[in-house]
Amino acid sequence: MAFETWQPGMILTEARLASISPTWQDWTPTWSTSTGANTPSLGNATVTARYAVAGTLVSFRLEIAFGSMTNFGGGGASDNWRFSLPVNAAASQLVAGFGEAQDTATGGTPSSARVPLRVRLENTSTLSLETMGGSTGAAGGYAATSAGLIDAVTPWTWANGDMLRVHGQYEAAA
Template sequence: MAYEPWQPGMIMTQGRLAQLSPTWADWTPVWTTNTGANMPSFGNATITARWAQSALTCFFRLEITFGSTTNFGGGGTSDNWRVSLPVPAATLMLTVGMGEIQGSAAAERMPVRGRITTVTTMEIETSGRNYNNTANNSSGLIDAVTPWTWANAHAIRLNGQYETAS
């Protein structure tokens, strides 16, 4: 049932309550790049991707721990990673969530934010220094070599919300 804004005189029904009461579900994210070249693949990564929608707001949680068979794409700094959204967004958005990325060492942890760069995908951008206050090797939208060369057991964790198209 598509969301319909509340109007005077409407009767509260089970269907209307279901529209407004989010129920969490899994989604299977698709991992691509902004150029479509050097495509990555999850391999044996551990992925938790959950979402819920209330009216025109989507809430999401994405946690990826890369595995020994993950292919990171190797496209370099001009081939930014994209992850599909659970439902299309209403528009492009600069900040739709916050989280962290984790490298191989405790010092390799830094804050990130999600950015909706097409209405069906988001990219992830570094948004601060490493948690031990050291400077990043590189910054910007993440890819196979930004902010570091990704490897087995590295992780992405992101929670957020955005306005949906319907």
């Protein structure tokens, strides 16, 4: 049932409650690039992708631990990563959530480098990830890092064990 705002005289039914009660469920994101070339693949990555819809509000969580068979694509800084949304959005959105990227090559958890991320809806069907500042280093310091949209070499050259963790919300398409 599509979401419909409450109107005077409406009757509470099981279907009506289901349409406004969020239920978390899995989704399988498609990983692509801004140009459509140099397509990456998850391989044996561990992916947790969950979302819930309440009315027209979509809440989501995406966590990826990249594996030894992950192909990060070869597009470099000119071919930004994109992930499909679980439900089409009403419009593109500059800020739809936040998260972090983690580079385990710098010493492993908990001493690995982490970079804050902003989730952007590039269009109504995909999200991209943008760095928001420097990284925390192995010694707990704050260091400069590559800025911009995430790709195969930003904010670092990705490798087995590196992670992405993001969450956010957006308005679903009608």
